[in-house]
Amino acid sequence: MQWTLVIPLKALARAKSRLSDTADDGLRPGLALAFAQDTVAAALTCAAVRDVAVVTDDVLAGRELAALGARIVPDEPAGGLNAALTHAASVVRTRSPESPLAALNADLPALRPLELTRVLDAAAAFPRAFLPDAAGTGTTLLAAAAGRELLPAFGTDSRIRHRASGAVEITLGAVDSVRQDVDTGDDLRAALTLGVGPRTAAAVAALKAA
Ligand SMILES: Nc1nc2c(ncn2[C@@H]2O[C@H](COP(=O)(O)OP(=O)(O)OP(=O)(O)O)[C@@H](O)[C@H]2O)c(=O)[nH]1
Ligand SMILES: C=C(OP(=O)(O)O)C(=O)O
Structure with missing residues (x-):
């Protein structure tokens, strides 16, 4: 089974505010x-x-991520993360209504394709399913079968809200790279231990050199 992913990304100048003690505004x-x-x-x-x-209004990020092969969906209706995901889900579904759909965080620099495959294969057994983040309180992936609404409830303590919404929690082991979102300096260290992709490795090297 092949999935359509929707990845939300807010404007880079406002992104990752909880990393301000690790990386300055520049x-x-x-x-x-x-x-x-x-x-x-x-x-x-x-x-x-x-x-x-990728649902984003950031011009630079849109250009760079389109160059990798992502489709860019405008960040509408300017109602925050869940509204942007619902909008993007409806846009992509008009193009591929028969595809299962999953929202995935944009802050998974250690993501391994094989681990993502295992998570998506597990999600395919349910109408809606989600993967809790490494901290155990949030969510890194929310999946909906074709014909099912995504009903995203991302944000603080989203694990509880996604569970309450009827989505099935995915409890697979050995999918750390899909769960390791990076919100804090400690998260970044954990991702580096797992092994990050080349752009993050270069950005972290620039951080250390600054
Ligand atoms: N398109 C879009 N993406 C969003 C919006 N708000 C948050 N996101 C994205 O959703 C994911 C989780 O967002 P947050 O944890 O709220 O923000 P963050 O930039 O990761 O971190 P903080 O600034 O530290 O909260 C990230 O991939 C964000 O870029 C929004 O209004 N629109
Ligand atoms: C929005 C979420 O992610 P973060 O941990 O980046 O706030 C979430 O976990 O629902």
Whole structure:
């Protein structure tokens, strides 16, 4: 089964505010872009992924991620993350209504295509399913079968909200790279231990050199 992924990315200048003690205002946008590039590049090489749409209004990120092969969907209706995901889901579904759909965070710089395949294969057994983040409180992936609404409830404590919404929690082991989102300096260290993609490795090297 092949999935359509929707990856949300807010404007780089506002992204990753919780990393401000790790990367200053000059370097943080580049780090956020590198996370998104490594996430999108890994997703596009995943055998279970048919296409990737990034929902963003950021011009630079849109250009760079389109160059990797992602489709760019405008960030509408300017109502925050879940509204943007619902909008993007309806846009991609008009093009491929028969595809299962999953929302994936843009901050998974250690993402491994084989682990993403395992998560998507597990999600395919349910009408809606989600993967909790490494911290155990949030969500990194929310999946909906063809014909099912995504009903995204991302944000603080989204694991509880996705569970309450009826989505089935995916409890697979050995999918750390799909769960390791990077919000804090500790998260970044954990991702580096797993092994990050080349753009994040370069951005972190620039951070250390600054
Ligand atoms: N398109 C879009 N993406 C969003 C929006 N808000 C958040 N995101 C994305 O959703 C994911 C989780 O977002 P957050 O944790 O709120 O933001 P963040 O930039 O990752 O980190 P913080 O600034 O530290 O909260 C990230 O991939 C964000 O780029 C939005 O309004 N529109
Ligand atoms: C939006 C979420 O991610 P983050 O941990 O980046 O806030 C979430 O977990 O629902």
